[in-house]
Amino acid sequence: MESTGSDSNQSSFNTSATTSPSSTYEIIDLCLLAGKIMLQSGAETYRVEDTMTRMAASLGCPGAHSYVTPTVIMFATSRTEPAKLFRIAERTTDLQKVSEVNDISRRLSQQLITAEEARVRLGTVDDAAHAYPVWQQIVAAALTGACFTVMFKGSLWDALPALLVSGLGYAAVIYLHRLVQIRFFAEFSASFLIGMLTFFSVKYGIGQEMDKIIIGSVMPLVPGLLITNAVRDLMAGHLVSGLSKGADAFLTAFAIGTGIGLVLSLL
Amino acid sequence: MILQLITSFIAAATFCILFNAPKRALLQCGTAGMVGWVVYLLLDERWDTVIATFFATVVVGVVSQMFARSFKMPVIIFSVGGIIPLVPGGLAYDAMRKFVEKDYIDAVQIATQALLLSGAIATGLVLSEVLGQSIRRKSR
Numbered sequence: 570m571e572s573t574g575s576d577s578n579q580s581s582f583n584t585s586a587t588t589s590p591s592s593t594y595e596i597i598d599l600c601l602l603a604g605k606i607m608l609q610s611g612a613e614t615y616r617v618e619d620t621m622t623r624m625a626a627s628l629g630c631p632g633a634h635s636y637v638t639p640t641v642i643m644f645a646t647s648r649t650e651p652a653k654l655f656r657i658a659e660r661t662t663d664l665q666k667v668s669e670v671n672d673i674s675r676r677l678s679q680q681l682i683t684a685e686e687a688r689v690r691l692g693t694v695d696d697a698a699h700a701y702p703v704w705q706q707i708v709a710a711a712l713t714g715a716c717f718t719v720m721f722k723g724s725l726w727d728a729l730p731a732l733l734v735s736g737l738g739y740a741a742v743i744y745l746h747r748l749v750q751i752r753f754f755a756e757f758s759a760s761f762l763i764g765m766l767t768f769f770s771v772k773y774g775i776g777q778e779m780d781k782i783i784i785g786s787v788m789p790l791v792p793g794l795l796i797t798n799a800v801r802d803l804m805a806g807h808l809v810s811g812l813s814k815g816a817d818a819f820l821t822a823f824a825i826g827t828g829i830g831l832v833l834s835l836l
Numbered sequence: 837m838i839l840q841l842i843t844s845f846i847a848a849a850t851f852c853i854l855f856n857a858p859k860r861a862l863l864q865c866g867t868a869g870m871v872g873w874v875v876y877l878l879l880d881e882r883w884d885t886v887i888a889t890f891f892a893t894v895v896v897g898v899v900s901q902m903f904a905r906s907f908k909m910p911v912i913i914f915s916v917g918g919i920i921p922l923v924p925g926g927l928a929y930d931a932m933r934k935f936v937e938k939d940y941i942d943a944v945q946i947a948t949q950a951l952l953l954s955g956a957i958a959t960g961l962v963l964s965e966v967l968g969q970s971i972r973r974k975s976r
Contacts, residue, residue, distance in 0.1 A: 611855075612912070664857040664913045671910045699856050709853035716847035719839060720873070720921060739854075784926050788847075789854060793925025794916065796950065801958035818928070826932020833937065 593646050596628045599684060601655050602691050604635065604642045607670050610663035614802050614810040617642070620674045624687075627678035638809045639817065662794065669694045703743060710789040711736030718785030723778060727785075730767065730776035735786035738763040742790060756824035760787055764832030787825050792818040837877075844873035844921050852917045864903045865917025872896035873921040885949075889922050890956040896922070897964025911965070919957055924950040 600621045607617045617637045621644060625633035630646040637643075639660060645652035673690050676682045682690070701709070714735020715728040723731070738759050745755035763786045770776040795818040803811030848869020849862045857865055872892045879888035896918030897911075904911040927950040934943035 616912070662855040662916075664852070664855050664861075664916060666856070668858060668910050668913055700859070701853050701856065706854055709850040712850040713847050713854070716843040716850070717921075717926075719843040720847060721926065725839075784929065787929055788925060789851070791925030791929050793923030793928065793954075794920070796925075796928060796954040797919065797923050797957045797961075800951075800954045801961065804958055804962060822928040822932045825929050826936050829929070830933050830936025833933075 593630070593650070595684065595688075596625055596630055597644060597646060597653050599628070599688055599691070600624050600633070600635070601642060601644055601653060602688070602695065603670050603674060604637065604644065605655055605657065606666055606691065606695050608637060608639070608642060608657050609660055610666040610670075611660060611798075612667045612670075613798060613805075614638070614807040615805050616667075616671075620670065623678055624674050627680070628684055637807075639813050663699070665700055666694055666697065703740075706743070707736050707740045710739030713789050714738075714786040716785075717788040718781050721781055721784055723781030723785060727776050727778055727781050730770040731782045731785040734763055734766045734770065734782060735789055737766060738786055739789050753820060753824045756790060756821055757828045759790065760825040760828030761831055762828075763787060764829045768832060768836055783829060787829070790821070790825055792821040795821070840877060841870055841874065845870040848873075848917045848920050851920045852913075855916060857913050857917065858909070861903075861907065861909060861913050861917075864907065864914055868896055868899050868903065868914045868918030869921050871899050872918045876922060886952050886956045889953050890960045892922055893919055893957045893960025894964045894967075897961050898967065901964065901968040911968075915961060919961070922953075922957060924953040927953065 603624055604617050604621045607620060614637050618635045621635040621637075621642075622633050625631075625646060632647045633645065634648075634652075635642065635644045640657050642655045642657065643652045644654070670691065673682070673687055673694070677684070677687045699706070711732045715732040718728050718731035719725065741759040741762050742755050745758055746752060749755060764783065767776065767779055767782045767786065770782065771779045776782050795814055799811050799814035799818055801811075802814060845866040849866030851869075852862055852865040872895060875895045876888050876892035879891055897915055900911050900914035900918055903909075903914045927946055931943050931947035931950055934940070934946060
């Protein structure tokens with residue numbers, strides 16, 4: 570998360586050469602920050618690259634290049650400048666942040682705000698937490714699970730256990746992920762829990778069709794969107810991003826499938 | 837059918853909460869999801885699932901672009917909500933479960949279908965984007 574520290578030191582060397590309102594290092598810093606927020610929030614690859622080059626162009630670097638994969642951003646302001654890179658470790662989906670960065674970059678290119686204002690606003694966006702508290706997310710996941718059970722032709726009676734199971738499953742993912750940093754284990758244990766809970770709810774007559782309850786309950790966890798984004802990146806020619814997003818999606822699906830499969834083979 | 841309408845609306849809107857969509861966009865996200873799911877259900881009766889998904893996604897894309905223009909937010913917020921009911925997450929899970937259960941033939945079959953469906957969704961989104969761009973260019 571340290572993108573600014575070294576850059577601001579280096580920009581002091583550069584003061585004599587600048588005629589434009591902001592130095593090259595400041596431009597790089599601003600673009601990398603915007604790119605970082607977008608990529609961590611799950612924006613598509615082409616959108617991240619596009620936003621960064623557009624911001625650089627509006628700040629006086631029309632020939633900027635950026636290369637983005639799910640784990641790294643590389644950015645150069647021109648062909649002769651050395652490229653800067655930024656490592657991305659954690660990725661989620663956060664539509665609020667994507668839309669705010671989009672908005673800031675649009676205002677910047679329309680000259681409605683200055684580079685300095687853009688930096689301050691990007692900083693606040695970067696620090697912002699999830700807009701919904703954890704309990705609301707869990708309730709939302711519970712409702713999602715129940716609705717998907719009905720959508721996959723489950724009966725209304727199965728929606729009730731699905732409501733409970735998916736809420737508990739999602740809560741398990743959130744808390745386990747805080748406990749263990751490896752997402753695979755969080756997803757694996759949560760889906761194991763989902764499988765167990767569903768089995769007992771069917772055994773004690775709360776639910777009827779085990780399959781429908783399970784498939785509805787794992788929907789908040791499954792990587793459907795990730796698969797679609799992967800294919801979309803591949804089609805747009807972002808081969809590395811597409812393949813790595815596909816691998817990410819495969820791992821998640823594998824974790825969930827194994828968790829449920831373990832329950833089914835144990836019982 | 838009415839039950840499907842209600843559940844798909846709630847499912848898409850609540851999924852968008854998990855994705856931290858802005859609060860004022862939740863109703864539109866739900867609507868986009870509902871429209872997509874209804875189109876899918878209607879087409880799925882007569883045609884292949886992949887084709888139904890494709891056309892449903894195109895409709896979702898067009899609706900999302902309309903929302904994006906009138907509410908001045910990026911398209912991705914609405915299109916994500918819209919395609920949530922259509923994405924083959926359930927199938928991906930199903931395929932993996934078959935793998936774990938050593939039912940390899942079914943697993944590969946389901947995984948292929950999931951891949952085809954996500955291809956259909958991606959193509960549908962790109963197509964609706966291209967359509968939207970060309971319409972915008974004409975109206976200027």
